[in-house]
Amino acid sequence: MDEDCDFLFKVVLIGDSGVGKSNLLYRFSKDEFYLDSKPTIGVEFAYRSIKVGDKIVKAQIWDTAGQERFRAITSSYYRGALGALLVYDITKKSTFESLKKWLKELREFGDAEMVVVLVGNKSDLLHSREVNLEDGQSLAKLEQVSFMETSAKENLNVEEAFLHLIHRIYEVTSHKSLDAKTTSESLDLKTLQGNKEIICIDEVSATKQPSSCCLH
Template sequence: MAHRIDHEYDYLFKIVLIGDSGVGKSNILSRFTRNEFCLESKSTIGVEFATRTIQIEGKTVKAQIWDTAGQERYRAITSAYYRGAVGALLVYDITKKQTFDNIQRWLRELRDHADSNIVILLAGNKTDLTHLRAVQLEDARSLAEMESLSFLETSALEAVNVDKAFETILTEIYRVVSKKALAAQEAARASVTAPPIQGTTINVSDSTAGKSSGTCCSN
């Protein structure tokens, strides 16, 4: 969903939050959109979404962020919500190795259901619990490089790098969309200013000269 609007905002981008249940997706969403954090937040059932508008390179960009449930039994429901997404924040918990090990499965699902050009950022959440770290920073960086993903570690609790994560995704999406729009404009301009197709000129009057004056026969 990369719509161009003329009034309240210039662009509307749909972003999905994905990852295992309990990694902190809902708190990342609430921290970014409402600057709130709830210690007793429950697992998301189905899908929730919120919005926030930011400025990127002089343009007003509205992010529509969908928080998809991480539990297996809701995956059939949430798969439909990948449609139209131009960005994804793929979240794991740095204190739970299993959530990191499942990143490849989430990437496969994302690439099966989403646009092939979707912008993806890998986020290792809960850096406030670094004393319980189970996923090393170097391992996450290596995976991100291998899969060509942007990467950040975040803390929804302490509001560390949450804004930066979304701003990174939105800026990259904006630049991709702008580049496509510029290319389309240049192609349209080229088709208008292109010279006419050159061909051979045929002078019809020369080839028919002499045929107009003939001998008139009379009885």
């Protein structure tokens, strides 16, 4: 845990190569965009600190390679991830059709309670759209995840998508901590009650013993 934050959340960006994952990361972490961005090889990551309530959350965002030849390497990076942005390109239907494969991988390697936000990127290219807004909404509803369309180039909804993900992770983490505390307190109470019962039994035995001796 870094000294300058209260929580450290690992987040992964996943989706086919060329959907704009790296530029989403650059835009959110540095407010930069590169038109000639090259495909990610392996994994890259960046940090950004966010204030959630009175807490400082540092998001550690991992940008994974979308090419098939890197999948054996990057699948291990799901370990410890609390959230994921699942990204497709609204101008390429094939990247939307690949989402089932990515969701399967998420559920195989990721935590069962991982927060997922579905992101349709490149919303600035409406004239080239191949995936309707309604298609993204329907899939998100079916898979019970959040959904947003973004444009890393125009900086549309990028901040909102990441902040929504981080806030949801914070909510899930807070609930888990509260549940763990409640369970711990319940166990402590049962232990105390158990000890009290043992003490009571011992006291009864000690009281009865002299009486038994006196009868003899």
